[in-house]
Amino acid sequence: MIALPSIAFGGFSGSAKDVTARQVGGRSILSVRSWPTGQTTSAQVVRRASMSKITKSYKTLSDEQMQAWENLAKHTSGQSIFGQKAELSGINLYVRLNTNRVMAGESIISDAPEAVEAVPTASYRLAVVSPSRVVFQGIKHLPAPNKLVVKMSASISPGISNGWSKTVIITSNAEDDWGEADLTTFYTKAIGVTPIVGQKIFIELYWMDTENGFTGEAYRSSVICVTDEEAAALVGGSRARYTEEDVKEGSYVSDFDLEYSTGGPAVNVDIISQGTPGVSMSEVYLKEQIPADRLGKIYVVSRSLQEGKYYFGLVEMNVNNTSYYGPYIKISNYAGGMFKPSEIFGPGIMLPL
Amino acid sequence: MFNAIGNNFGAGEIRFKSYQQPTYAILNTRFFMDTTSPEYQAADVLEITVPKLSIDRSADSVALIVFRDRRQSYGSADSYDAGSAARSWIKDDHTICIEKLACMEGKGKLCVYIYSMYIQLNQGLPAERHSKLALNVTPSPICCEFYRDSFIVVKEKWVFLYIGKGTTPSGGSYQPWEGVVDNLPTDIQAIVPFYGGNNQYNYDYTAISEVTLKAGKYIHPYRTPSNSGTGIFGYFVRGDNQGEVIPDIPMADDVTRCRLIIKNEETMTSSYEADFVIEGCTGPINVGVVGKFVSPGVNGYAGYNLNEQSKKIPGGSYGVVCRTNAGHKLAIYDATSYSELNNSQRNITCRCSAARYEEVEVFDTSVYTYSGTR
Secondary structure, eight states: OOOOOTTTTOOOOEEEEEOOOEEEETTTEEOOOOOOOOOOHHHHHHHHHHHHHHHHHGGSSSSHHHHHHHHHTTTTTEEEEEEEEEEHHHHHHHHHHHOOOOOOEEEEEEEOOOOOOOOOOOOSSSEEEEETTEEESOOOOOOEEEEEEEEEEOOTTTSSSSSSGGGGGEEEEOOTTBBBOOOOHHHHHOOOOOTTTTTTTEEEEEEETTTTTOOOOEEEEEEEEHHHHOOOOTTTOOOOEEEGGGBBOOEEEEEEEEEEETSSSSEEEEEOOOOTTTTEEEEEEEEEEOGGOOOOEEEEEEEEEETOOOEEEEEEEEEEEETTTTTEEEEEEEOOOOOEEEEEEEEEEOOOO | OEOEEEEEOOOOOOEEEEEESSSEOOOOOOEEEEEEEEEEEEESEEEEEOOOOSSOOOOOOOEEEEOOOOEHHHHHHOOOOEEEEEEEEETTEEEEEEEEOGGGTTTOEEEEEEEEEEEEOOSOOOOOEEEEEEEOEEEEEEOOOOTOEEEEEEEEEEEEEEEEEEEOOTOOOTOOOEEEEEEEEOOOOEEEEEEOOOOTTHHHHHEEEEEEEEEEEEEEEEOOSSSEEEEEEEEEOOOOOSSOOOTOOOOOGGGGGEEEEETTTTTEEEOOOEEEEEEEESSSOOOEEEEEEOOOOGGGGGGEEEEOOOOOSEEEEEEEEEEEEEGGGGGGGEEEEEEEEEEETTTTEEOOSSSSSEEEOTTTTSOOOEEEOO
């Protein structure tokens, strides 16, 4: 028979069966060994292994380094579910921050961060989940070294109102593409099953400063999984843009990004032009008819990519639906020479054809 | 117009002309840096810290970077300056970045030209399509002509222009020249990199010289390359750009502009400290205010008696934006202020919601509305 100490008496510690008692910062803490409730993801396995490795590495620090972590821990509070601010020890903080860093693909830091700034709370305008798409829009951007950590649950009954404990990290180093993050691949890989229409998905997002491992407040929400058609209606069509996916094979570009959704006086261009052999231009064949509001002549800077050559010039991009080539962009030298290969980048002023 | 607060590559003053909107910014500057400075050598990306910009990041834009190469030839110094294009972008609302070009290592003093637009992506609205005007030049003396495809897009606050210079007739090379350019607004003033021309000593780069655009003229003071395929292009902010350009405020005609300087013991009598300028025009009534005053009364009240009556700025109330620095605390807050100018009594009253004895800084970036003559 195991004699369990009463919580009426402080100062006890030790483990009995699945219960562990310990003293931290003057507080008595009883914890019950937790067991995973769902299937363990590969990311969780990696995270647990890295935590163990990080914990062991703390012992290799010098006394000065440990003291620096202790000092930093005094100014950093942890979460507590009892309403009392939990105090962190140096090793706690060391493990927490380094686990975050490792999760984001960074190496372990031995020295405690000197300057720590608050990491803002993550937010977004729209989350759309369908069986084949997981997309966030309107993410309030933070520059590097901040990375977005996204936790999501598998499909849960829509009647459940609190399912954030079921979330797992689907990505720890997402970067939004101008407020948009397509996390479909991450979700499928982490959760393993596709979302079910009509079911609820719980979401937790937070920013992580990958330089020091500190994180911002988590933004929690949930979304009902919609059909792919409904998702396309919600997400699609909002960004007028051509990328490599819209370019036919046989085009004389190796990278292609032409965006019209700038809300400003110029389009944005980022292209690597290989040049059509034998002529002073580069040709791009698009898969789909070009809408009338995207037709025109665009003027933008080019720079040589030839080895050891640093020329620059201005090119004209003639965007048109032609009878011979179909939807077609002709990139030709306008000033300063045509370089093959070259990179064409920056804002492009657009004039009518 | 604004000055950079700092940079990480050891350059001196960097001054920008700008036109800023919620989805884009046009920046114009020309400054120097030195590749031999330790700061330059330590930097991976060249960063310029600036006052708050209207956008907090941008897609890549362009900066042109030029190195000097002057050689003596038959008693005169010929220019073989040359350069390349670097990517430039707004990293956050206080930082403009420029790609550090490896090909410029060891080139010494460099000149950086930014006549660029910085835009954002995924804004939900399509880019604007513009109409163009042809650019023709009437040079004096006649030594070259513009290409027929030279054009300009003229907007209220900025222009985009491309000038392609044609061949120079025999004897016209190396002669300084200037010409009046049709359709070039007279309020464009800039020293602009002119690409192309002789670069026999730096043939891996684009040759660069400088052109001045001023008062509707194109001025090429030094080398005028004889070959064709040369010219200039860029986005240029219009006007003198004193203070940030505020959207949709008509430019003041020079004839109607006037200034009222409020300065202790010079132009006004008062025991209150003040040092600010009101500038406006009688045409569309807009008034700019820049400077500081100390509010000795409740609610930031301060009154000044003017030595002379203001003849041009009409009396009335002008809403402006100001900020205070209370007791040198870091906490700075914005407040709306207004000034009342009474011409008949030659005094001006400034009020804002600042507390007593606070220093009130009034920005020239404010929007000023006139609410009627008293």
